[in-house]
Amino acid sequence: MSTERAYKVFKIENGTVIDHIKSPLALKIIEILHLQNNGIISIGMNFDSDKTAKKDIIKVENVYLSKTETDLIALFSPTATINIIKNGEVIEKRLLEMPDFVFSILKCPNPTCITNHFHDCDTKFEIFKVNEKTTNARCVFCERETPVVPEMIK
Amino acid sequence: MNFKNKNIISIRDISKEQIEYIMKISAQVKAGTYPDLLKNKVLATLFFEPSTRTRLSFEAAISLSGGNYIGFADAINSSVKKGETLKDTIKTITGYCHAIVIRHPYEGAARVAAEVSKVPVINAGDGSNQHPTQTLLDLFTINEKFGKIDGLNIGLFGDLKYGRTVHSLSMALAYYNVNLYLISPELLQMPSYYKQHLKQSGVPFFEHETLNEIGKKLDILYVTRLQRERFGDPLEYEKMSGSYRVTEDTLLSLANHTKIMHPLPRVDEITPAVDTYENAIYFEQAHNGIFVRQALLGLVTGAIK
């Protein structure tokens, strides 16, 4: 299926299009951004793409995601792109920027980290880009540094 | 330099200038400049896991400075066992004291405590993560013995993989122009993360498996224990622990001035016969912990400006 056709299938008038998501992370990203109860969402998975081997697409109707929200996607799929659509027109093409800190959404992989033992200790990670392929997260509490993988999502 | 209300959680948060200042004040405390430093102060010593030495050192530091302390030595009888969260415990106790000293089995506990505490928090060990007052007393002792830290050849000896003390010390020494000799069994080498940090800081380091080639170069030999449970094969442990035991024979492969340090408690990694040598400074090192802890408590409570 060509990219052209994918767009035709899901065309939206108003909302946010997240394209070039590394497959199969579309569902994870919907979870992280809490989009599941947020109106109509179209999901396309496993399209062929030049940018990544297989890509997913998410289209969220009538919701304009903020930059802070979309930058979280950079943790798992830095090649994703964001288009904001109004009245059928792309009004903003947004690039992802890696956030410096990430709150709540990741779980610390260290079993004896304090954040894994008390319900009132939320997580906080400092984010470092190691290279094009690897992003590391350092737990602010236990100070362990690990590469970010989708399995770390709570 | 303003230390009032500063939390002492991790060597990571402490700059070289702050380390130098803490060492300067510790020396003044040791010289008797600040009698009754903690008079009218109440300090909380919250030991969620037992650590008799660290607790006694803090409590002695407080008492010798005329302060009072409240707290517990382990979590068995405290509200923790009744399901109270750490944050709630701290939110309560912060209203009873001028500073909190916390020891906890989980990594990150001291930073969580500092987030909700109204008074400064000093980390006395959070799991395998940090124990900054140990590192500060190590640096103070080195500086006191040599009058400097720059230019020294320092050997870290034993378990460099799991040893929290040597990780933290290596991070602090990265501020200085030292040569580090990392002497350990291949299995227990310093993790690459810490070596990376040394590299980035421009600290030359050399890895060895024995003292033989380099013992004579050392100004300091910092000894840590090999733990039996780190070895899959008990025979391997027996073989290794022998070569990482400091005996009177070991002293022959060191220079005449090489000082021997150890974070204590020791088990059998330094034979008691070594204690009588002038270069064995580990008990002195432990005693310096009192002055460094007095200085820190004085600084964070604002008793020392």
Ligand SMILES: [Zn+2]
């Ligand atoms: Zn953690």
